[in-house]
Amino acid sequence: MSGFLALYIFMLAAFTGYEVIARVPVILHTPLMSGSNFVHGIVLVGAMVALGHAQTPVEQAIGFAAVLMGAANAAGAYVVTERMLEMFKPSRKPGDGA
Amino acid sequence: MSDWISILINASYLLAALLFILGLKRMSSPRTARGGVVWAGLGMLLATVATFFLPGMHNFALIGLALVLGGAVAWVTGRRVAMTSMPQMVAIYNGLGGGAAAAIGAVELWRFAGPPQGASQLSNAALVAVSTIALAVLGSLIGAVSFSGSMIAFAKLQGWIDRRFVFSGQRLINGLLFLLLVAAGVLLVWGQLSPQLVIAFFILALLLGVMMTLPIGGADMPVVISLYNALTGLAVAVDGFVLQNEAMIVAGTVVGAAGTLLTQLMARAMNRSLGNVLFGNFGGGGATSEQEIGGAQKPIDAADAAVMMAYAERVVIVPGYGLAVAQAQHKVWEFAQLLIQRGVKVRFAIHPVAGRMPGHMNVLLAEAGVPYDLIADMDDINPEFPNTDVALVIGANDVVNPVAKTDPSSPIYGMPILDVGAAKNIIVIKRGRGTGFAGIENALFYADNTRMLFGDGQQAVGALVTEVKMVDG
Secondary structure (H helix, E strand, O other): OOHHHHHHHHHHHHHHHHHHHOOOOHHHHHHHHHHHHHHHHHHHHHHHHHHHOOOOHHHHHHHHHHHHHHHHHHHHHHHHHHHHHHOOOOOOOOOOOO | OOHHHHHHHHHHHHHHHHHHHHHHHHHOOOOOHHHHHHHHHHHHHHHHHHHHOOOOOOOHHHHHHHHHHHHHHHHHHHHHOOHHHHHHHHHHHHHHHHHHHHHHHHHHHHHHHOOOOOOOOOOOHHHOOHHHHHHHHHHHHHHHHHHHHHHHHHHHHHOOOOOOOOOOOHHHHHHHHHHHHHHHHHHHHHOOOOHHHHHHHHHHHHHHHHHHHOOOOHHHHHHHHHHHHHHHHHHHHHHHHHHOOHHHHHHHHHHHHHHHHHHHHHHHHOOOOHHHHHHOOOOOOOOOOOOOOOOOOOEOOHHHHHHHHHOOOEEEEEEOHHHHHOOOHHHHHHHHHHHHHOOOEEEEEEOOOOOOOOOHHHHHHHHHOOOOOOEEEHHHHHHHHHHOOEEEEEOOOHHHOOHHHHOOOOOOOOOOOOOHHHOOEEEEEEOOOOOOOOOOOOHHHHOOOEEEEEOOHHHHHHHHHHHHHHHOO
């Protein structure tokens, strides 16, 4: 991947993130923060790669810690987000026909 | 490694990135929000599985062990924790993500710093592009700051650290720390990449996160957590460039951008700038000239308060963090239902930063079963206060403090507030006579039409429930 192509991806993804959030009602701020907290749990993939290529014991130890923390980020944030959003059951919302 | 496997892996990452974006999109609307997290979850699952098949991976046992251990502990903790503790859980999981990002950078830097390892090993400082080292340094820096900062934020929200650490020259010291950190980073990139320097760099970065967060007051923690959330996203994206992993780049950048916007939205809801949150002295010291507040707080007992509301036409309930702490949301809904049965028009008014995070209060009320057509936000409810017979304030303080409108010297001056004072009668349920989270005296409590119902939120509302039931005998 050339440096500029990477920068283009970076730019477009940044706009996407901005647009996705732009018109969010206040009541969803906390769940959404939690949800984006979950999405950066993708760090787990990087941690797995780091540990997967680790050679020395030191690298393995740091890599192990990385996977441990990354997995906790992903799993914990998922559960917390799901629990928050569970509250938004469409209990009685007239006129939506959903 | 055969071609089709690498195509499958890349396709999985692509699909995962798409699922993340669509998931976030769905999470930004109440009707689709629940499905959104499931979509994102599928993306995560897909990306994780695909990563096992990347070429050149070793240490599968270690990976599996860490994956199961970290995932299981966090899963169980996340399931068990009370809804009121959600903000600190977001903080700690975010911190762990930052820690993971920093650790990835550490592994890479450690390898670059180490001696050449065998013939097939490309990764040695001499063979790695300067830009890669620079990105690894940057990812480590942001991740480490986010890690230690989030941990402090967690400790503050959890109540382990209950005061702000402010001393003179703090900003100067933090500034010097930052410069030192930049110098260490530059030296890592262009100087000698030694293990000692890598360790020193990480210690400095972790210290900076701690020092940055310590002086910030608890009321500002949501904004700070949101900022660290955005920073973790950015760190993940930067690590993605180091590892050439597109899923990390896209997901990390999306979170970085979305998190930055979310941080701004939150800061704006409190009428503060981000710089003010980070470097301001919110609620700091008694040195600020406080307006003299005349009169006294006038107490009321539960029976009188209950009667007052039972015969009111319109009641607006204003919940604040005190309600969350007292876990009183279920009792409050029970009380509101009793009033509704009597024909009282009841609504809940929620300030954008009520609780510890925007939307936190909505989540708590929703948990108690309050339908969201009864919940009004600030702009909708403020014009209705003059027609409101009783405004019942439960554990809210700063968000209803008229000082924000009247006293330019107040730290919360300019923050939009709920116009509770305009209601005909105001009943405030409060544990004691102390000041709010921002440490500012509340003029509302001294107003002529305000009555104080002192007590723990849970007990006080419980007493109201009992008394309302007794109104008709």
